[in-house]
Amino acid sequence: xxxxxxxxxxxxxxxxxxxxxxxxxxxxxxxxxxxxxHFVNVARIAEAAKxxxxxxxxxxxxxxxDEPPGSLCRSNQNVELEPITLLSALAAVTKxxxxxxxxxxxxxxPYHLARxxxxxxHISKGRAGWNLVTSWSDAEAFNFGREHQMAxxxxxxxxxxxxxxxxxxxxxxxxxxxxHDKTSGVFYDPDxxxxxxxxxxxxxxxxxxxxxxxxxxxPIIVQAGASDQGRDIAxxxxxxxxxxxxxxxxxxxxxxSVKGRLATHGRRxxxxxxxxxxxxxxxxxxxxxQAKHEALQELIDPLVGxxxxxxxxxxxxxxxxxGPVPEPKDPKLRSRAAVMFNLAxxxxxxxxxxxxxxxxxxxxxxxxxxxxxxxxxxxxWVDQGAAxxxxxxxxxxxxxxxxxxxxxxxxxxxxxxxxxxxxxxxFRGNLGxxxxxxxxxxxxxxxxxxxx
Amino acid sequence: xxxxxxxxxxxxxxxxxxxxxxxxxxxxxxxxxxxxxHFVNVARIAEAAKxxxxxxxxxxxxxxxDEPPGSLCRSNQNVELEPITLLSALAAVTKxxxxxxxxxxxxxxPYHLARxxxxxxHISKGRAGWNLVTSWSDAEAFNFGREHQMAxxxxxxxxxxxxxxxxxxxxxxxxxxxxHDKTSGVFYDPDxxxxxxxxxxxxxxxxxxxxxxxxxxxPIIVQAGASDQGRDIAxxxxxxxxxxxxxxxxxxxxxxSVKGRLATHGRRxxxxxxxxxxxxxxxxxxxxxQAKHEALQELIDPLVGxxxxxxxxxxxxxxxxxGPVPEPKDPKLRSRAAVMFNLAxxxxxxxxxxxxxxxxxxxxxxxxxxxxxxxxxxxxWVDQGAAxxxxxxxxxxxxxxxxxxxxxxxxxxxxxxxxxxxxxxxFRGNLGxxxxxxxxxxxxxxxxxxxx
Ligand SMILES: Cc1cc2nc3c(=O)[nH]c(=O)nc-3n(C[C@H](O)[C@H](O)[C@H](O)COP(=O)(O)O)c2cc1C
Ligand SMILES: Cc1cc2nc3c(=O)[nH]c(=O)nc-3n(C[C@H](O)[C@H](O)[C@H](O)COP(=O)(O)O)c2cc1C
Numbered sequence: 001x002x003x004x005x006x007x008x009x010x011x012x013x014x015x016x017x018x019x020x021x022x023x024x025x026x027x028x029x030x031x032x033x034x035x036x037x038h039f040v041n042v043a044r045i046a047e048a049a050k051x052x053x054x055x056x057x058x059x060x061x062x063x064x065x066d067e068p069p070g071s072l073c074r075s076n077q078n079v080e081l082e083p084i085t086l087l088s089a090l091a092a093v094t095k096x097x098x099x100x101x102x103x104x105x106x107x108x109x110p111y112h113l114a115r116x117x118x119x120x121x122h123i124s125k126g127r128a129g130w131n132l133v134t135s136w137s138d139a140e141a142f143n144f145g146r147e148h149q150m151a152x153x154x155x156x157x158x159x160x161x162x163x164x165x166x167x168x169x170x171x172x173x174x175x176x177x178x179x180h181d182k183t184s185g186v187f188y189d190p191d192x193x194x195x196x197x198x199x200x201x202x203x204x205x206x207x208x209x210x211x212x213x214x215x216x217x218x219p220i221i222v223q224a225g226a227s228d229q230g231r232d233i234a235x236x237x238x239x240x241x242x243x244x245x246x247x248x249x250x251x252x253x254x255x256x257s258v259k260g261r262l263a264t265h266g267r268r269x270x271x272x273x274x275x276x277x278x279x280x281x282x283x284x285x286x287x288x289x290q291a292k293h294e295a296l297q298e299l300i301d302p303l304v305g306x307x308x309x310x311x312x313x314x315x316x317x318x319x320x321x322x323g324p325v326p327e328p329k330d331p332k333l334r335s336r337a338a339v340m341f342n343l344a345x346x347x348x349x350x351x352x353x354x355x356x357x358x359x360x361x362x363x364x365x366x367x368x369x370x371x372x373x374x375x376x377x378x379x380x381w382v383d384q385g386a387a388x389x390x391x392x393x394x395x396x397x398x399x400x401x402x403x404x405x406x407x408x409x410x411x412x413x414x415x416x417x418x419x420x421x422x423x424x425x426x427f428r429g430n431l432g433x434x435x436x437x438x439x440x441x442x443x444x445x446x447x448x449x450x451x452x
Numbered sequence: 453x454x455x456x457x458x459x460x461x462x463x464x465x466x467x468x469x470x471x472x473x474x475x476x477x478x479x480x481x482x483x484x485x486x487x488x489x490h491f492v493n494v495a496r497i498a499e500a501a502k503x504x505x506x507x508x509x510x511x512x513x514x515x516x517x518d519e520p521p522g523s524l525c526r527s528n529q530n531v532e533l534e535p536i537t538l539l540s541a542l543a544a545v546t547k548x549x550x551x552x553x554x555x556x557x558x559x560x561x562p563y564h565l566a567r568x569x570x571x572x573x574h575i576s577k578g579r580a581g582w583n584l585v586t587s588w589s590d591a592e593a594f595n596f597g598r599e600h601q602m603a604x605x606x607x608x609x610x611x612x613x614x615x616x617x618x619x620x621x622x623x624x625x626x627x628x629x630x631x632h633d634k635t636s637g638v639f640y641d642p643d644x645x646x647x648x649x650x651x652x653x654x655x656x657x658x659x660x661x662x663x664x665x666x667x668x669x670x671p672i673i674v675q676a677g678a679s680d681q682g683r684d685i686a687x688x689x690x691x692x693x694x695x696x697x698x699x700x701x702x703x704x705x706x707x708x709s710v711k712g713r714l715a716t717h718g719r720r721x722x723x724x725x726x727x728x729x730x731x732x733x734x735x736x737x738x739x740x741x742q743a744k745h746e747a748l749q750e751l752i753d754p755l756v757g758x759x760x761x762x763x764x765x766x767x768x769x770x771x772x773x774x775g776p777v778p779e780p781k782d783p784k785l786r787s788r789a790a791v792m793f794n795l796a797x798x799x800x801x802x803x804x805x806x807x808x809x810x811x812x813x814x815x816x817x818x819x820x821x822x823x824x825x826x827x828x829x830x831x832x833w834v835d836q837g838a839a840x841x842x843x844x845x846x847x848x849x850x851x852x853x854x855x856x857x858x859x860x861x862x863x864x865x866x867x868x869x870x871x872x873x874x875x876x877x878x879f880r881g882n883l884g885x886x887x888x889x890x891x892x893x894x895x896x897x898x899x900x901x902x903x904x
Binding site for chain 1: 476482483486525527532533543561563577594630641658659660661663
């Protein structure tokens with residue numbers, strides 16, 4: 001019998017979870033966003049569940065206290081540990097799980113990022129991942145000397161070159177460069193040290209990087225950005241695409257579109273994994289799941305919902321809350337806003353209803369039901385060519401993750417589509433992805449990586 | 453009887469130690485620079501010894517393989533984990549010791565740095581420190597789109613403004629801002645959230661920072677830069693000054709100069725600690741200590757010594773190795789080169805001898821002797837107003853640190869000048885430094901920090 005295709009599963013562990021009212025749930029540690037122990041707890045639950053990765057979304061700007069809608073102090077936003085710092089600490093208290101941090105190509109320097117993720121890959125013994133984003137808000141631009149954010153096309157042009165530089169720097173040292181020969185006194189083989197000498201439109205970076213070839217060959221690259229340019233970056237550089245697709249048809253089209261671009265870059269379709277976000281609200285019965293959902297929705301302060309879509313639609317507090325959702329005006333608020341607007345159109349949501357829908361999972365697809373219901377929709381998406389797995393978006397932490405691990409995972413395992421134990425020593429190995437060759441080793445015509 | 457003044461002691465845990473040949477010593481794990489376990493081991497030894505801090509020097513550029521002098525592959529340089537990432541992982545496996553990482557004001561953005569060190573302070577529960585440097589090499593500039601490094605005055609002007617922004621961002625949230633009231637639904641008190649809105653010559657940063665007021669009020673600031681401008685930054689912002697003074701008279705003058713500047717900023721002289729570097733080579737007898745030193749010197753490849761002073765003097769390989777040391781030509785290579793040149797003048801060193809001297813401790817003062825000899829010189833420096841403690845610079849790791857802990861610390865404790873146990877819960881508390889007030893809390897006239 002042929003082996004069933006295995007799901008790859010991550011979990012986004014941002015803050016206290018994604019649901020706007022989740023922090024008020026009695027079992028949520030409401031000070032958790034600044035408390036390392038909260039994240040240790042969550043990461044250990046994820047690792048005990050044998051998930052592929054913990055994932056940290058991020059932004060580098062927060063809201064002012066007097067910004068409309070003035071309800072921000074009622075939502076659990078505005079406070080967030082820097083993700084690379086946090087994941088590095090988590091690396092020391094976990095052993096198997098992948099560690100993915102979001103970092104923006106718009107507000108960083110490639111040398112620093114290459115070094116940080118390279119270091120994290122060494123520290124974690126092969127479990128680092130970088131979620132490459134270009135950022136989307138003016139609030140972030142204001143913290144980096146800009147009057148508003150960079151134009152969309154420039155941001156993506158910069159992102160592409162940024163990824164070239166970072167992956168180039170990660171090839172500074174070939175496998176086996178460090179011989180550490182105490183007798184002869186030779187520390188490394190200079191023939192295996194390479195200077196990138198990149199000169200491009202956005203960056204001039206000499207190199208080399210002060211970090212040896214990493215345990216995964218290079219850290220995993222995740223890409224989150226659904227536009228055409230985002231897809232091109234994904235096809236060229238990404239190992240994983242994280243998306244916020246809402247329905248099967250759109251997700252299939254997106255899947256086909258990204259996978260279809262891989263060949264241009266000499267890559268096979270199984271060298272990139274598509275992981276849409278999924279917010280599971282699970283109960284032993286459907287009624288129980290619905291009750292869980294309603295209990296959460298009751299915790300949402302009405303104004304907080306508006307603040308959740310503010311970043312994508314601007315301030316809608318002047319519009320009637322039970323009226324229709326207006327089309328997003330600002331062209332800078334791209335694909336995420338479009339996804340939300342389409343959702344509202346399709347379901348006939350009012351502003352209030354859209355807010356409530358978003359507040360559950362911030363725009364990710366929410367599935368409410370039994371373990372079998374959730375497993376069914378996961379299998380359907382995989383079988384229909386819409387996903388290779390999912391990034392689980394818990395409503396509230398640790399509860400939403402505990403529920404998923406306790407209720408849904410046994411069902412997936414019963415169906416033979418999710419692991420019982422980690423298969424490999426590295427994140428890349430568990431994902432079943434090939435180790436990239438060092439470009440210089442390849443150019444020498446040495447078939448396999450020397451570090452293997 | 454009056455309590456004796458207590459020494460504050462850190463240890464620099466860069467790489468495999470500071471001695472150029474140290475990595476070839478049989479007890480040094482020569483792959484340690486990329487191996488997290490090596491640093492865990494070293495940090496745990498330092499914490500068991502009750503030292504105040506582990507300290508990571510850093511640079512953001514390495515040497516090319518073909519740069520003169522071409523001996524680099526024989527020294528244990530060119531490979532280094534990114535220090536904030538490394539310290540964050542160490543935070544998870546230590547409990548008491550301060551964690552100080554070097555980061556350059558020339559190649560970073562203040563928002564990122566404020567967030568990273570703020571996060572590290574939360575993750576470590578009050579043990580983060582930032583060693584503020586302006587960097588000194590062109591090799592670093594080349595990795596950040598520059599043809600050469602920024603002019604000296606610009607670098608320091610930027611550094612001063614950088615520190616203003618970072619400390620300003622750290623005050624974004626007053627103590628007690630986060631109320632997390634599940635019943636009323638109020639997550640934070642907006643009156644305790646503040647927008648920096650900095651607009652200066654080098655930076656425009658709106659804020660606020662997404663990190664709550666940290667356990668230490670703010671992370672410890674270390675400053676390493678001996679010039680006049682460096683001293684001004686120290687007097688205004690630093691909690692610790694790390695220096696490379698070689699002799700008592702110069703160290704006393706430096707000490708007086710920095711401490712004398714504090715009053716201008718409304719600070720008391722005991723609010724800043726001066727910690728010169730000290731390379732101890734210790735044996736039960738002087739002969740044993742000398743023998744240890746000679747054994748290390750024998751491990752230095754002759755060309756490696758030259759590479760150690762290359763960054764400060766440029767390439768001296770065309771000069772006779774047994775001839776006099778030429779005056780540093782390049783004005784960009786400031787105070788560190790001057791310190792080395794003065795040392796050579798004073799001791800009548802040839803280039804070879806200077807290299808050997810530097811190779812032991814890279815320009816830091818080396819003391820070779822018995823535990824009593826080393827304790828004597830430490831006490832003398834403190835009693836004479838040249839130091840408040842020391843940053844220990846081990847020749848090789850973990851051995852140099854183990855020797856110091858096993859041999860010198862008992863002698864310091866016998867004399868009653870170093871702790872038996874940590875006194876406080878935070879790094880700042882152990883240093884005996886006051887918790888800085890949040891500027892807005894202060895402006896409200898609320899005498900003590902609300903987080904206390
Ligand atoms: C599923 C998903 C997750 C995202 N997560 C983040 C994030 O954590 N931080 C961020 O700055 N941007 C995030 N983005 C947005 C990216 O910054 C993206 O580059 C931006 O939306 C504009 O690109 P696009 O139009 O290609 O989506 C995300 C986008 C998607 C689709
Ligand atoms: C004891 C000491 C340690 C230093 N450590 C570092 C370091 O780890 N990284 C770095 O980039 N610069 C370091 N520096 C140099 C600083 O970058 C400094 O800003 C530069 O030397 C020029 O300033 P100055 O003339 O004030 O010393 C150090 C300087 C001293 C005196």
